Amino acid sequence: MADDKVKRRLTTVLCADVHGYSRLMEADETGTLETLRRSRTAIARLVERHDGRIVNTWGDAVIAEFASVVEAVQCAIEIQQEISDQNSDTPQANPMRFRIGINLGDVMVDGTNIYGDGVNIASRLQELADPGGVVISSSVYDQVHNKLSVGFDCLGQRPMKNIAPQTSYRVTLGGRTAGPRSLPIDESRTPREEARAPRIGDRHAPSAWAHVALQWLAKLPRPVAVALTVSAFLILINLFTGAHKIWFHWPVAVILFGVVLRTVLGHRPESDGKTER
Incomplete structure (x- = not known):
């Protein structure tokens, strides 16, 4: 008897289409x-370079699979860079830009085709991506976030058509650093204030911002300044140790509540009664 058992495998699925x-x-x-x-x-060409294979193409869509999660994400980044370079070489009124979604999941195998939630989730992630962008699932993020020199922005749990909400991450492409004039100037400043203001790209900017922050804290009551400083450290620790798991709000809320309570009790009016002799 023929073996009708469905074959499955764990694989990384890349789904791309034209915006x-x-x-x-x-x-x-x-x-x-x-x-x-x-x-x-x-x-x-890029899929082959990263040891992947094209599974299917129809219309404007492309589905590929990779044995390596890292290779899949690296391939997606290079695809977006390649398409961007092509658009720059041949400027058009309406340039073609792709959106890419990547998921690591279980798929059903039928000959050279693959099916199942592993593919569907990659397709839905692609719909969340910006034109020229890449969005990955949490299963992909867990495997690559400390292996690639790119950034990741947590998008939280986004609703997806016919699929349970999934935590997803946007890949920050290019690793570009903002230049000194990349942000708009606050026109309300005077020329003297503008000249003294810290600028992005200025090697003295971090110390300048720290000086401004310290001056502002010095003007606050000591308990309030201490509470804000501790709260800021807790928020930074949370962000650098895992922004997808938010926990700082509880200790920060307790600290701020304590400061408010102390401030209220400290300013309670004293009794005006006189002691009898």
């Missing part, structure tokens, strides 16, 4: 198709 594909086709069918072919050629 606004229908709109691009409506504007320029020939140009869009040519750009899509060029993009798919680049994607196939």
